[in-house]
Amino acid sequence: QVQLVESGGGLVQAGGSLRLSCAASGGTFSGYAMGWFRQAPGKDRDFVAAVFRNIGSTYYQNTYAASVKGRFTISRDNAKNMVYLQMNSLKPEDSAVYYCAASTVPVAVQYHSSYEYWGQGTQVTVSS
Numbered sequence: 001q002v003q004l005v006e007s008g009g010g011l012v013q014a015g016g017s018l019r020l021s022c023a024a025s026g027g028t029f030s031g032y033a034m035g036w037f038r039q040a041p042g043k044d045r046d047f048v049a050a051v052f053r054n055i056g057s058t059y060y061q062n063t064y065a066a067s068v069k070g071r072f073t074i075s076r077d078n079a080k081n082m083v084y085l086q087m088n089s090l091k092p093e094d095s096a097v098y099y100c101a102a103s104t105v106p107v108a109v110q111y112h113s114s115y116e117y118w119g120q121g122t123q124v125t126v127s128s
Contacts, residue, residue, distance in 0.1 A: 001026050001027070001117075002024060002025070002026045002027040002032070002102050002116070002117040003024070003025045003026055003117075004022055004023070004024055004100045004101070004102060004117055004118060004119035005022065005023045005119055005120070006020060006021065006022050006098065006099065006100045006119040006120065006121060006122040007020070007021050007022075007023075007122060008020040008021045008122060009097075009098060009122030009123045009124045010123075010124070010125070011125045011126075011127065012090055012124075012125070012126055012127070013126070013127050014090060014091055014092055014126055014127065014128050015089060015090065016090050016126070017086070017087060017088045017089075017090065018087045018090065018124060019084060019085070019086050019087070020036070020084065020085040020087065020098055020100075020122060020124070021082060021083075021084055022034070022036075022082065022083045022084070022085075022100030022119060023081065023082055024081045024082070024083070024100075024102060025081065027102075027104075029078055029081040030078040031104070032052075032102045032103060032104060033050060033051070033052030033053075033102070033103040033104075033105070033106040033109050033114075033115075034050065034051050034052070034074075034076055034083040034100070034101070034102055034103075035047065035048075035049065035050035035051075035100070035101045035102075035103070035109055035110075035115060036048040036049045036050070036074060036083075036085045036098060036099070036100060036101070037098070037099045037101060037112055038094075038096035038097065038098045038099065038124075039096055039097050039099070039121075040095060040096040040097075043096075045099065045112050046065065046096075047065050047109075047110040047111070047112070048064070048065055048068055048072065048085070048098070049062065049063065049064045049065065049068065049072055049073075049074040049085060050062070050063050050074065050109040050110065051074045051075065051076050051083065052103075052106040052109050053106060054106060055106065060076070062074050063109060063110065065110075067093075068087075068094075071087065071088050071089045071090075072085060072086065072087050072088070073085070073086040073088075074086075083100060085098070087124070090124075090126045091126060092126045092127065092128045093126075094124060094126050095124060095125045095126045096123075096124060097121040097122065097123050097124075098121060098122050098123075098124050099118055099119055099120075099121045100118070100119040101115035101117060101118050101119070102115060102116065102117040102118075103115045103116060103117075104116060
């Protein structure tokens, strides 16, 4: 069983930055695909970013939603069982609850249905 706990959300002005953290416990963290998703009120849970390695590979790769590419950066620290989301140049439309997710199978990482484990979420609010 994997447990995920997000932190780092808050209120920030447009153009500002926030860094979200996700602490993982249980399982073999280095083998998991880790993703960030977000959900605004009344909307679907959308993919933000993921970091994963293909089966048999030692290299991790990142992928991003078009809406955040160039502004957000996902990273992981396997020694600390942590994954991060650095968010720069924030916009009001980035406001949402942000969720950390883990998948034991690194496929279709942009789809929330691919992930078995989820954190409780952290609120990000960007004021204009």
